[in-house]
Amino acid sequence: MQARLSRCVLILCLSSAPALAQETTSTIAPNVGSRVLEGYVTPTLARFREASGALSNALGDVCGASSDSGLVAVHQRFSEAVSAWGHVSVLRFGPLVAENRFERVFFWPDPRGVTLRQVQGLLASDEPLPQDLAAQSVALQGLPALDYVLFGTGGDKLADDARRCAYAQAVADNVADIAGALESGWAEGTAFRASFTAPAADRDPYRSSAEVAGEVVKAAGTAIEFARNAELLPALGKSVEKARGKRAPFWRSGETFAFTAAQIEGVQQLITAAGFVDGPSDLVNGYGESMNFDLAHARDALEAVAGAPEAAFGEEEDRGRISYATIAMEGAKHTLNGELAGALGLVMGFNALDGD
Amino acid sequence: MEIDRRTFLALAGAAAAFRPALAHAADEALFLGARLNGGAFEAAVIDASGRDRLVLPLEARGHSFAIDAPRRRAVAFARSPGRFAVAFSVDGTGEPIAFAPPPDRHFYGHGVFTPDGRLLLATENDYDGERGVTGLYDASAGFRRIGEFETGGIGPHEVILLADGKTLCVANGGILTHPDYERVKLNLATMKPSLSYVDMETGDLLEQAELAPELHKLSIRHMTLDRFGAVWFGAQYQGEDDARPPLVGRHRRGHAIELFPGPEATLKKLDNYVGSVAIDASGEIVATSSPRGGLSVFWDAETGRCLGERQLKDGCGLAPLSGHRLLGTSGRGAIVRTGPDVALESVREPQASAPAWDNHLRRI
Secondary structure (H helix, E strand, C coil), rough: CCHHHHHHHCCCCCCCCCEEECCCCCCCCCCCCHHHHHHHHHHHHHHHHHHHHHHHHHHHHHHHCHHHHHHHHHHHHHHHHHHHHHCCCCCCCCHHHHHHHHHHCCCCCCCCCCCHHHHHHHHHHCCCCCCCCHHCHHHHHHHHHHHHHHHHHHHHHHCCCHHHHHHHHHHHHHHHHHHHHHHHHHHCCCCHHHHHHHHCCCCCCCCCHHHHHHHHHHHHHHHHHHHHHHHHHHHCCCHCCCCCCHHCCCCCCCCCHHHHHHHHHHHHHHHHCCCCCCCCCHHHHHHHHHHHHHHHHHHHHHCCCCCHHHCCCCHHHHHHHHHHHHHHHHHHHHHHHHHHHHHHCCCEECCCCCCC | CCCCHHHHHHHHHHHHHCCCCCCCCCCEEEEEEEEEEECCCEEEEEECCCCEEEEEEEEEEEEEEEEHHHEEEEEECCCCCCCCCCECCCCCCCCEEEECCCCCCEEEEEEEEECCCHHHHHEECCCCCCCEEEEEEEEECCEEEEEECCCCCEEEEEEECCCCCEEEEECCCCCCHHHHCCCCCHHHHHHEEEEEEEEECHHHHHHHECCCCCHHEEEEEEEEEECCEEEEEEEEEEECCCCCCCCCECCCCCCCCCCCCCCCCHHHHCCCCCCCCEECCEEEEEEECCCCCCEEEEECCCCCCEEEEEEEECCEEEEEEECCCCEEEEECCCCCEECCCCCCEEEEECCCCCCEEEEEEEEC
């Protein structure tokens, strides 16, 4: 079985429902859902709401002020919003996958440069800005679009460019709206929250605490894999000649490594909240600590990257740091889907991956 | 066409393993599945008792097969996004032939032979072009690739041949992927799955059936043909966890797609995921499996009525036995006889040391 699991964990699983079957419950905290809600979901969503609201306010101060003095504050608020999103992005199930919310905040990966093409098109157009951004292409709606508007060519003239500033404001408002919708989706009285915190046979989508634990394991694994495979590795390339920093998210604002480090930190906080580090089972805790060890090293390595993202992927020393982080992330994912999931009594199906 | 070094090594090692375990009668029921056996990936021919009759090592995980029954041969495909295929005799005669798609394509794991055995067609990803194709391989010339047809969509998965022997039906799952991003789905917000009917001689897109816009995240993946010539399909839902759209449907040429939710409790257990679709020997009963939910569900092909369900943990592979019975396999090593009219009968018990069977089991 071990060999089988270790093969499976190499394959990215980004499915929308738990692909884990449960065998026993003794190692899972019976209140795993409430723990995750209180310890991770609620504070994380509140912080994202505040950060995206603050970004919107900061843009309000700049737009129409015909002065660039507020731009520093906008950049600071953007950085905070991206970091807050890093934590939220780990919760890729339930309300975050409803109504394309994940993609609307963070249309990624974008190998064809759809965001750049559409944002440039919109900025250059003579047409009035769309009234309802939420109804437009997802690539126009979120943080990668703002990364270009605020930090791409012409971003330094934000206050003098009414159209650009109004669009930036609209994107920030849209992200803040989605942050609000996420909180509503998790709010008291919703069927989703009831199922997550008090799973039962007649509730949907979670019928048992093991299914909730399975969702948490899958979310953590998906987040690690996504950060590694969709955010870092494509920019790193297989060799230094193939390094392309411009394939990394938020390279224009320079937030790439802070963002991926925030995602990793989010995974650490999530598994801790779920009781995988200090929960009822010493065996599980040991594997949770092992994951934390790998993830802490990955974060340290990413935070130590010295160069700007555009260049760092192609510079030897930084490249080594990034590469090390991806290896540590793979190790953490391996522990998660292998030993930790096994100790929780969760068995990963051989045939449950999406797309087969 | 250059083959991967690992394919070469796997096949070099195959010489010893690749031989029939037992002689068999020509009309004996044999089945073909991909599996992971003690850390090694294989394609295996088994009989209805679950005995290995032929084992072919594969370099990585296989998925489904194209079968040329009159000529007793088959092609094993790599699981998406793999790039190897191996043609072999199901009786273990002759040397296996390995081949690969062009460098800018990968397989999705399914394919069919033309009835005359001359051509092999395989679903492939033109990932830089963001479009699905069926690659055409000359089965009489070492499986040289001689061209491709567009499938009229993104992410073609299973392809089947209609009863006329000249029309392909392709399930365009609608999910865009690129090997640079492993299996990450790149277009969930804009997915548009479809069934495409393609003229096998000209590549013309003859007809295309789509789902209602609100079901655009219902990825159509696997298909079978019923006795009446209708295409049945199973889908995987990429939307919200607590939405429970129907996962099983039927399409008749010239008509709209019909969807069959079945009983609410059954639909819920399918867990938004159908992993394989098979037809029984009579062509009257459609079987759909959900490894996630650990159950198979049976449908009356004429009326779309749900005929019941059978539980099997991580069960996915299904292929017809006689009558209304099917042989089923699981990722935990189980082999069972199943069907709407019979209780599940174990052929091989699940166990940790048994081979883990991949999604598909095919009757040769």
